[in-house]
Amino acid sequence: MNRIDKLFAEKKDNVLNIYCTAGFPNLEDTLPVMTALQTHGADLIELGMPFSDPLADGPVIQDSSTRALHNGMSLHKLFEQLQGFRNKIQVPVILMGYINPVLRYGVEAFCEKCAEVGVDGVILPDLPMDEYETDYKPVFEKNGLHLIFLVTPETSEARIRRIDNLSKGFVYAVSSSSTTGKDKNMGDQQAYFEKLKALQLQNPVLIGFGIKDKATFDAACNYSNGAIIGTAFIKAIADSSDIDNTIAAFIAQVKGN
Amino acid sequence: MEIALNTKGSRYHVDDKGYYGRFGGAYIPEMLFPNVDELQQQYLKILSDPSFQQEFEDLLRDYVGRPSPLYFAKRLSEHYQAKIYLKREDLNHTGAHKVNNTIGQILLAKRLGKHRIIAETGAGQHGVATATVCALMGMECVVYMGSIDIERQAPNVSRMQMLGATVVPATSGSKTLKDATNEAIRDWINNPVDTHYILGTAAGPHPYPDMVARFQSVISEEIRRQLQEKTGSPDPDYVVACIGGGSNAAGAYYHYLDNEKVKLVAVEAGGKGVHSGFSAATTQLGEIGIIHASKTLLMQTDDGQIVEPHSISAGLDYPGIGPLHAHLYETKRAVFLNTTDEEALAAGYQLSRLEGIIPALESAHALAKLKDLPLNPDDVVVVCLSGRGDKDLGTYIKHMQP
Numbered sequence: 001m002n003r004i005d006k007l008f009a010e011k012k013d014n015v016l017n018i019y020c021t022a023g024f025p026n027l028e029d030t031l032p033v034m035t036a037l038q039t040h041g042a043d044l045i046e047l048g049m050p051f052s053d054p055l056a057d058g059p060v061i062q063d064s065s066t067r068a069l070h071n072g073m074s075l076h077k078l079f080e081q082l083q084g085f086r087n088k089i090q091v092p093v094i095l096m097g098y099i100n101p102v103l104r105y106g107v108e109a110f111c112e113k114c115a116e117v118g119v120d121g122v123i124l125p126d127l128p129m130d131e132y133e134t135d136y137k138p139v140f141e142k143n144g145l146h147l148i149f150l151v152t153p154e155t156s157e158a159r160i161r162r163i164d165n166l167s168k169g170f171v172y173a174v175s176s177s178s179t180t181g182k183d184k185n186m187g188d189q190q191a192y193f194e195k196l197k198a199l200q201l202q203n204p205v206l207i208g209f210g211i212k213d214k215a216t217f218d219a220a221c222n223y224s225n226g227a228i229i230g231t232a233f234i235k236a237i238a239d240s241s242d243i244d245n246t247i248a249a250f251i252a253q254v255k256g257n
Numbered sequence: 258m259e260i261a262l263n264t265k266g267s268r269y270h271v272d273d274k275g276y277y278g279r280f281g282g283a284y285i286p287e288m289l290f291p292n293v294d295e296l297q298q299q300y301l302k303i304l305s306d307p308s309f310q311q312e313f314e315d316l317l318r319d320y321v322g323r324p325s326p327l328y329f330a331k332r333l334s335e336h337y338q339a340k341i342y343l344k345r346e347d348l349n350h351t352g353a354h355k356v357n358n359t360i361g362q363i364l365l366a367k368r369l370g371k372h373r374i375i376a377e378t379g380a381g382q383h384g385v386a387t388a389t390v391c392a393l394m395g396m397e398c399v400v401y402m403g404s405i406d407i408e409r410q411a412p413n414v415s416r417m418q419m420l421g422a423t424v425v426p427a428t429s430g431s432k433t434l435k436d437a438t439n440e441a442i443r444d445w446i447n448n449p450v451d452t453h454y455i456l457g458t459a460a461g462p463h464p465y466p467d468m469v470a471r472f473q474s475v476i477s478e479e480i481r482r483q484l485q486e487k488t489g490s491p492d493p494d495y496v497v498a499c500i501g502g503g504s505n506a507a508g509a510y511y512h513y514l515d516n517e518k519v520k521l522v523a524v525e526a527g528g529k530g531v532h533s534g535f536s537a538a539t540t541q542l543g544e545i546g547i548i549h550a551s552k553t554l555l556m557q558t559d560d561g562q563i564v565e566p567h568s569i570s571a572g573l574d575y576p577g578i579g580p581l582h583a584h585l586y587e588t589k590r591a592v593f594l595n596t597t598d599e600e601a602l603a604a605g606y607q608l609s610r611l612e613g614i615i616p617a618l619e620s621a622h623a624l625a626k627l628k629d630l631p632l633n634p635d636d637v638v639v640v641c642l643s644g645r646g647d648k649d650l651g652t653y654i655k656h657m658q659p
Binding site: 051052053055056058059062066069074075076098099100101102103104105125126127128130131149150151152154155156159163174177178179182 | 274282283284285286287288290291429430435439442443446447449450544545546547548549550555557559560561562563
């Protein structure tokens, strides 16, 4: 059973998914960051594959990608780092990135490598549903990889249904139409969250974009199975001299422990 | 003048899914789906509306100053021993071909009920053309421009500001056109309802490459008519144009795409030399990839990271080309050459001295390749003079030999 499915079978609420950029803040921090995330209570890890031109991201995540690329991070390097990581880390891991580096690596080779090291899912925000369905779906499925699609406040109900049918693992609900890290008022999105909840999608729903602390995490969890934190976490660890302690403190404040 | 609408059965026009052969598509994040979908659903309907065509035609004639002349360059022709005509897009209002497209898109934006316009610019020509049509229509205008380009194209920055536009520096990556485009797309993601993105070149997600090519197709439509009058045939032997993203080339080729007797020549920016590490010659250095939501040829590393290009001309300083051009390259319908910074400067000085026309550095790239074409004295060659060189005076003066 895919680890994402297993997670949601066991835990329906307050699922905390944290995004971190591979190779950030330092090249060899990928595994220490993931280990600390698991130790201190993240339910799911979204690992960013750095890209030079991340269109859907704001400046904080873009800067983290730039820094990771300067550190020497690449898809080949990332798969090297992930060799054997399942001996230590049991939480589901999702790779998030843009389609170009994956195309360059080769979609089939990429999916096989993900399966080999133990990655559970992939988020590629600039891969359109149609192209996925016609060109890539069989390869993802053959390798037991879930592809997770995004919905936004502007996505029509019919399209949300289609996305729900095609997505596996969960549906990523972008809280507002924006790039990552924009400070938009979550309260304004209440109607959208309620609409989404009322749709009773077959997949679990995680809300992302604009989640940064306990208040926003709790607000998102009122309408969904949990939430995703990216920009706030990247900011927190950017200049940390003690990754483990920083992550412990960050997760504690989000969960209100 | 009329926007070409019937392209069914052509090998070189976009298909129903937005592809030219294996290039094109719309690789957009979901946040942009409603905007791009609305454009895909609406653009051909709007373009084919006779009242739209009338308004477009009236503005091109009375505001832009079309048709632009097709000038027989006598001294240049003598020099190269061929019949060389210059399509004078430099004489358009705002000084480049870019305005053909911005007029079209602002009329489209109005019909889509948008109030706010964003754009990217490299050399500043598209930014100025966008700021101009926004002033004309009373719309808010925000132009993204790489911070390096802001420095090297200062006169155009002032022009945009004088026209009421806000110029926002793009400070990420190479701080040039690629990054300005990223920032414009991000702005669009953050303002999905009231904003139209006037993309300036024949790149980006479907339907932009096709839409921009159609608005620019007035160039080849006029060339045909003007050549018929001047030579008795609408078809030249060669059409030569520079390519960054490829909008002036798309416009100059448009009505000749399926007429294979006409040789199409595309000139890319070779920078300091194709293999110098400072180049923007995408067909020579690129591999298939996705940039700005389009599958095309793209300069990239083995890891799929986009490579920062180099060209002395800000308008050609782009690591990709439009998907139509990638298809023309792959099918060998067009010949792709490249010009170094130095050759382009020399061609700029040459045209100035021989014809009294100071060309934009972009257009100078196209002119520079006349020397490499196997020309016969009877050959009719049309060079698209995409823009004028006022904006490049600083660069020209800096490199001028005493």
